[in-house]
Amino acid sequence: DSGVTQTPKHLITATGQRVTLRCSPRSGDLSVYWYQQSLDQGLQFLIQYYNGEERAKGNILERFSAQQFPDLHSELNLSSLELGDSALYFCASSVGVGTQYFGPGTRLTVL
Amino acid sequence: DQQVKQNSPSLSVQEGRISILNCDYTNSMFDYFLWYKKYPAEGPTFLISISSIKDKNEDGRFTVFLNKSAKHLSLHIVPSQPGDSAVYFCAANPGGSQGNLIFGKGTKLSVKP
Numbered sequence: 646d647s648g649v650t651q652t653p654k655h656l657i658t659a660t661g662q663r664v665t666l667r668c669s670p671r672s673g674d675l676s677v678y679w680y681q682q683s684l685d686q687g688l689q690f691l692i693q694y695y696n697g698e699e700r701a702k703g704n705i706l707e708r709f710s711a712q713q714f715p716d717l718h719s720e721l722n723l724s725s726l727e728l729g730d731s732a733l734y735f736c737a738s739s740v741g742v743g744t745q746y747f748g749p750g751t752r753l754t755v756l
Numbered sequence: 757d758q759q760v761k762q763n764s765p766s767l768s769v770q771e772g773r774i775s776i777l778n779c780d781y782t783n784s785m786f787d788y789f790l791w792y793k794k795y796p797a798e799g800p801t802f803l804i805s806i807s808s809i810k811d812k813n814e815d816g817r818f819t820v821f822l823n824k825s826a827k828h829l830s831l832h833i834v835p836s837q838p839g840d841s842a843v844y845f846c847a848a849n850p851g852g853s854q855g856n857l858i859f860g861k862g863t864k865l866s867v868k869p
Contacts (some may be wrong), residue, residue, distance in 0.1 A: 647799065650780065675853055687845060687859035688800070689759075701856050735799055742855035747799035 648672065649748035651736050657754045663724040666751045670717055670738030676700070677719040678745060679711055694719055695741075723737040726755045757799045759783050760848050762860035769867050775833040777863050780848030782827065786852030786858075791820060791831045794843045794862070803844075809822070 657753035658664055670677050675696045680688040681704075690703035694713035705711075708726075713719045723730060731754050737745035761780045767774045779789075788807045792800035806813040806820045806829065813820050819832045833840055843864045848859040 647801070649799070660844070666832075678856060680859075683863070688847075688857075690856040690858070693856050702845075703856060712785040739798075739855060744802055744805060745855070745857060746802060749797075749799045 646709030647746040648746065649736060649738050649746055651734075651748035651751050654749065655754075656725045657756065658726060659756055660726055660728060661727050662755075663722065664726065664753065666721040666723070666734055666736075666739075666753075668719045668721070668748060670719070670736075671746055674738035674740055674746075675717065675718070676739045676741060676745075677713055678739075679719070679734045680707075680737065680747075681720050681751075682735065684732075686702060688735060691721070697741075717722050723753070728755050731755045760846055760858050762844075762846055762863050764863050765861070766864040769836045769865065770868055771838055771869050772835045775831075775836045775840065775865055775867065777831040777833075777844050777846075777865065779829050779831075779860055780827060781829075781848055782852070783848070784827065785851060786848040788849050789820070789822065789829050790847045790849070790857065791818075792845045792847060794845060798827075800845060808845075811847070818854075820822070825852075838869050839855045841865055846864050854869040 650669045683708040691705040693701040737747045790805040791803040794800045843862040846860040
């Protein structure tokens with residue numbers, strides 16, 4: 646158990662809908678990262694937050710947004726969903742810029 | 757263009773033998789490198805890391821070697837055990853204040869009893 650929790654574990658929704666994925670980092674970790682893993686792909690970095698502020702952006706679509714709250718949990722919002730958004734979404738946390746510890750992931754299926 | 761490449765999608769090894777997983781990268785500015793192991797339906801689990809200023813790091817059965825001139829790193833698992841069967845991801849940290857990792861596509865290791 647990495648100490649990073651993600652909910653929900655599975656999410657099935659329809660095209661055009663909006664969903665919210667939630668992540669709680671390990672106790673003491675200030676950085677939260679979001680990654681997307683599509684079929685047969687490595688993990689693609691989406692966005693990083695550090696202590697409530699956006700720190701870095703990767704290949705994140707404009708339809709996607711994220712935030713980190715004062716209690717350091719983070720939410721990833723995905724809107725106007727398309728079939729191609731079906732993937733595993735992982736959250737990771739670290740103390741600062743260091744080894745990242747991953748949550749179990751949320752499997753999103755868009756029908 | 758992939759900055760971190762794992763050119764072998766799969767590897768099969770006999771229990772007790774050595775497993776060698778390889779990774780190549782293109783950016784000489786990468787700060788440090790990590791290996792993660794992933795079982796189905798679970799998140800990646802951190803295994804071992806190495807700083808760009810070192811050429812070897814060892815932790816139990818796992819050793820990572822870094823060859824900066826060749827922009828190549830490898831993970832050695834000795835001896836391999838059936839429980840090591842998983843997908844192994846190589847990742848690189850670009851350095852600076854941004855901590856995001858750049859991942860390879862992974863190598864699926866199968867350790868046969």
